[in-house]
Amino acid sequence: MTVPARILVVFGTRPEAIKLFPLIHALKGHPAFECVLCVSAQHRQMLDQVLEIAGIVPDHDLDVMQPDQTLDALTANLLTGLGKVMDAVKPHRVVVQGDTATAMTGALAAYYRKIPVDHVEAGLRSHNIYHPWPEEVNRKIIGGIASLHFAPTATAAAALIRENVDPARVHVTGNTVIDALHWVSARIQAQPALASGLAEIEARFAGKRIIGVTSHRRENFGEGMEGIASAIRQIAARPDVAVIFPVHLNPNVRKVMNAKLAGLDNVALIEPLDYPHFARLLNIAEIMLTDSGGVQEEAPALGKPVLVMRETTERPEGVEAGTARLVGTEAAAIVTELSTLLDDSSAYEAMARAHNPFGDGHSAARIVELLAHEIGIEA
Numbered sequence: 001m002t003v004p005a006r007i008l009v010v011f012g013t014r015p016e017a018i019k020l021f022p023l024i025h026a027l028k029g030h031p032a033f034e035c036v037l038c039v040s041a042q043h044r045q046m047l048d049q050v051l052e053i054a055g056i057v058p059d060h061d062l063d064v065m066q067p068d069q070t071l072d073a074l075t076a077n078l079l080t081g082l083g084k085v086m087d088a089v090k091p092h093r094v095v096v097q098g099d100t101a102t103a104m105t106g107a108l109a110a111y112y113r114k115i116p117v118d119h120v121e122a123g124l125r126s127h128n129i130y131h132p133w134p135e136e137v138n139r140k141i142i143g144g145i146a147s148l149h150f151a152p153t154a155t156a157a158a159a160l161i162r163e164n165v166d167p168a169r170v171h172v173t174g175n176t177v178i179d180a181l182h183w184v185s186a187r188i189q190a191q192p193a194l195a196s197g198l199a200e201i202e203a204r205f206a207g208k209r210i211i212g213v214t215s216h217r218r219e220n221f222g223e224g225m226e227g228i229a230s231a232i233r234q235i236a237a238r239p240d241v242a243v244i245f246p247v248h249l250n251p252n253v254r255k256v257m258n259a260k261l262a263g264l265d266n267v268a269l270i271e272p273l274d275y276p277h278f279a280r281l282l283n284i285a286e287i288m289l290t291d292s293g294g295v296q297e298e299a300p301a302l303g304k305p306v307l308v309m310r311e312t313t314e315r316p317e318g319v320e321a322g323t324a325r326l327v328g329t330e331a332a333a334i335v336t337e338l339s340t341l342l343d344d345s346s347a348y349e350a351m352a353r354a355h356n357p358f359g360d361g362h363s364a365a366r367i368v369e370l371l372a373h374e375i376g377i378e379a
């Protein structure tokens with residue numbers, strides 16, 4: 001392998017950017033690698049928020065996002081766009097993260113060119129192709145293509161090995177989201193103004209118990225979103241509770257939440273927060289209520305009870321550790337679980353313990369070392 005090896009890192013959404021910036025920082029600081037960045041911009045504003053705080057300037061930007069994009073049009077645009085970038089850049093290896101349409105098409109475009117693909121956050125499985133949809137199939141496709149599989153946990157590594165992936169190609173690295181969380185916490189400590197933008201809402205809700213909410217899953221559109229909104233409406237009727245809900249820019253989320261929750265005294269529906277402000281929300285919240293993947297990893301790391309509005313999870317480690325609980329999307333079930341946590345301090349204390357099943361904050365360094373080994377460079 002020619003040194004430096006040219007690594008093309010492909011990503012497009014907010015969570016991919018958050019989970020890849022620690023690796024990008026590490027790759028850029030290593031002389032064995034030339035790190036070229038291609039963003040699909042499957043997300044636009046929510047991706048740019050992360051690029052800005054992480055100080056990352058992409059080399060290629062496909063700018064593919066369309067309002068309310070369909071999976072087919074998005075996938076087709078990504079595949080052709082990413083293929084053209086690969087033909088121009090001619091990378092030695094391609095890195096993708098997670099299970100988005102960008103990650104899946106990035107892996108496929110690389111495979112079509114016989115370029116090895118390395119998968120960050122490999123091996124997550126819910127074993128239900130419609131929960132989460134379409135991510136479960138996206139990551140299985142990537143798993144069938146990848147050269148190196150960077151599994152965040154031993155459970156994820158075992159899932160790959162059960163699928164007959166060569167164990168020598170599977171490495172447990174931890175999840176880079178913990179690296180990202182440590183990085184942003186240190187930035188906030190050094191510069192508190194980075195996360196001071198919630199001060200007005202914090203003052204408005206002083207003395208109340210904060211529930212932080214996020215929701216965006218495609219399989220929850222329609223009935224699921226209605227159930228979530230109804231649960232928030234009911235719990236926010238309590239005078240001791242306040243809900244802070246940065247609403248995802250997907251119009252299928254916004255129309256329901258705006259219709260059901262706008263103007264309620266105890267609910268702040270706000271724009272998506274940049275990462276330092278979301279870290280602040282994680283810190284001030286007593287409980288997180290979410291259908292997000294990343295938040296299921298961050299909340300346990302901070303010892304915040306997290307109620308997961310899904311039927312299944314590909315991240316069982318938080319549930320096993322006791323910090324996360326699956327509650328589905330039916331309003332009555334969500335309200336019951338929230339009320340228990342609010343009213344039964346022993347139930348709350350049993351969940352509110354910091355666990356770090358997802359990593360120690362050194363995952364990016366581990367991945368860079370494994371990539372260096374792969375190209376024949378030893379530390």
Ligand code: UD1
Binds near residue numbers: 013067101134218251
């Ligand atoms: C995508 C990923 C999902 C991931 C989620 C993280 C796929 C199929 N889905 O879902 O795995 O968990 O991102 O948030 O890859 N929008 C904006 N501005 C933005 C972002 C989104 O306006 O910055 C709106 C647009 O109307 C866009 C829509 O949201 O069409 C949907 O975006 P898309 O990336 O297709 O789906 P997500 O639900 O965000």
Ligand code: UDP
Binds near residue numbers: 014
């Ligand atoms: N996040 C953020 N601002 C927000 C909501 C979430 O920075 O307003 C971060 C959160 O900390 C986590 C990531 O976005 O790291 C999760 O992204 P999302 O829920 O969109 O996607 P998923 O993880 O479900 O794929």
